[in-house]
Amino acid sequence: MTTSSRGRVEEVMRKLESALLDGSLPAGSRLAPERQLAGQYAVSRNTVREAIQRLAARGLLRVKPGAGVFVSEQLRSHLPSPWAQLVSDHPALRSDILEFRRVLEGATAYFAAQRATDTDKQKIRSLMQALKTAHEQQDTVAESDADAQLHEAIAMASHNVMFLHLQTSIISMLREHITVNGVGMREQDPVISAQLMQQHQAFADAICDGHPEEARTAMHTHIDFVRRYFRQDEDAQISCH
Template structure:
């Protein structure tokens, strides 16, 4: 009797798969430093030589960056492969921001609905903490803190959807838009009632997810992004009116 050969994966390849899974799942995020070599080898129950070979493979794929004497860090390759070209275009073509907001509405509506169904207790604990930080940031008046807290909350929503592609696409999009989000918040906060509206919208998203209501979560996310898009559009129209009126006055 003949048998087909059994392909036993090399130890280093198995380590690569485990580390890649941790990166895909967001356990290790871009910029994070991997645990020290000795610690990782002990956790996997492998030799440091096998671990080094796995790190070399990940480095060759562009997933990590090993720095002499400084450790090994997760790269932003997965995010940059999408956002890199668009980030520059977004800065040069302001009209693209409307398309990006429309895309965010479609993407984050689905993210919120999935998170309402799939979020674990750990996800809900994390979201509760991040919403509390977002709420606290609104009280400070610090625009950098507010935009950072906003991005962190929306990134955690994407993680809670438990879809790897959605999570990385959302993270990439939010990273690309972080300066844009900061500018949006700065502009929106010039209108006092807007701050309380934005916070109430984030609260509605969080409560719908915590209540495991996907339809309400989707509607809350879409309502939030509709509000941002419509308010910014109205502000642009008003700015053009002011500019025209100022030019007319100067021409007299």
């Protein structure tokens, strides 16, 4: 391979790596066909093929004969299962998780309001509609699932590589935390369910309208509401014993 050929391969690799980092190519997604990528990057198909093979050798891509090339799960460096199990088994850690979510998701909401593209906003609005539909149908499981997906979409819309990968690296735990606790809160009291809906609408609107401070404040308000709910619930359980 000539020096110029190696340079073109490395250039394609850098572009694909950038797409992996910024979430344009999320875990599990399928790459465009070689012919399309060659046209997009103005290189030969052999150059694209070599770049893909190198990234596959590093575990970042998976080549499935007859199906295509897919992004691996390697960038989603999930927490070790023993830690996730400890968090699940010890409700007292819930306060720490919510404290962490307040910091992380307040920041992602702030930057999402600054940087969300039209596609990001469309995704956020679509998930808000799914949240509303599930709420109206009193389907608490579907509502909580849409809730978790909404928080993920906001992280994507922040377009900050570090925030995105910090959140996706523990997304399985956060997603379970949001879904399980969301179902419990919504089933407990319809008034609380309505308040949660209003809170999600507030930070979604602030993000889509491009108001960073309002988005961060609305997210903090939401997380603080959840923290107070569980603190009161824990106090009530203690008083019963």
